[in-house]
């Protein structure tokens with residue numbers, strides 16, 4: 475007798491003998507009406523989040539895309555004495571602040587249990603250039619709101635986490651050259667009548683704390699109601715549960731959500747430019763030049779394109795590496 479049929483027979487037999495497990499199969503444990511069960515809110519969700527940094531000194535104007543000219547790359551494992559890169563080499567591993575909740579950029583692949591994505595590839599390239607071994611990395615998973623403090627405290631050597639280079643952020647940290655330019659858009663359920671950001675007035679919209687997306691939503695003339703969360707994946711869950719009408723952030727992050735859920739769609743045009751840079755502590759200018767050398771090498775060798783093709787091309791279309799701009 476095939477094993478499965480034998481199993482079914484055993485269950486039927488147990489039922490006939492009056493085992494309690496059989497009663498459990500037909501009687502619901504919780505008889506509460508579904509409408510009475512609260513929809514859970516993710517940890518850390520805040521309605522009408524207060525503006526942060528409102529009293530900060532005015533930000534000097536800058537070109538957020540302009541970084542520092544690359545230095546010639548030393549041989550892996552032979553970083554110059556006294557440099558930031560040498561300290562990392564001596565420690566034996568690069569410490570990188572990343573995301574594990576953003577499909578396509580920084581996410582935990584359930585089939586390998588490894589962090590993967592376009593941002594994670596950039597981390598591996600930096601580790602390979604430092605050590606000759608891409609795996610010499612310690613990942614630290616951080617939220618959008620934790621990125622700048624993690625760099626300022628020296629908890630991480632780099633942040634590679636869908637991070638837009640802005641003048642306000644340049645005042646606190648350094649950025650590499652731009653390695654991709656995204657733009658903010660709107661994500662809604664397939665059935666939603668909302669067709670663009672102008673139609674978000676009176677609607678509840680989700681964005682991550684500490685993101686440029688949340689600030690931009692505050693500036694919209696339509697004045698949506700805002701719900702701020704720690705992780706972008708919390709926004710997708712809130713949309714799926716009907717607790718928000720839309721999610722708004724970079725089209726890259728939203729494209730990852732579309733790839734995970736066939737019931738959601740992107741609407742309206744891009745209404746911002748989000749040039750992504752690798753965040754580096756303010757005092758480590760040598761590291762900025764080193765990372766820019768690694769990015770230039772990755773682009774010249776075709777690794778950027780291979781990584782883009784693997785993660786993003788099918789989801790967000792053709793793109794070429796953004797041309798680097800340096801201010802010195």
Ligand code: GLU
Nearest residue numbers: 618636637638685686748
């Ligand atoms: N690119 C935007 C930012 O750096 C949104 C992405 C994110 O928060 O991860 O704030």
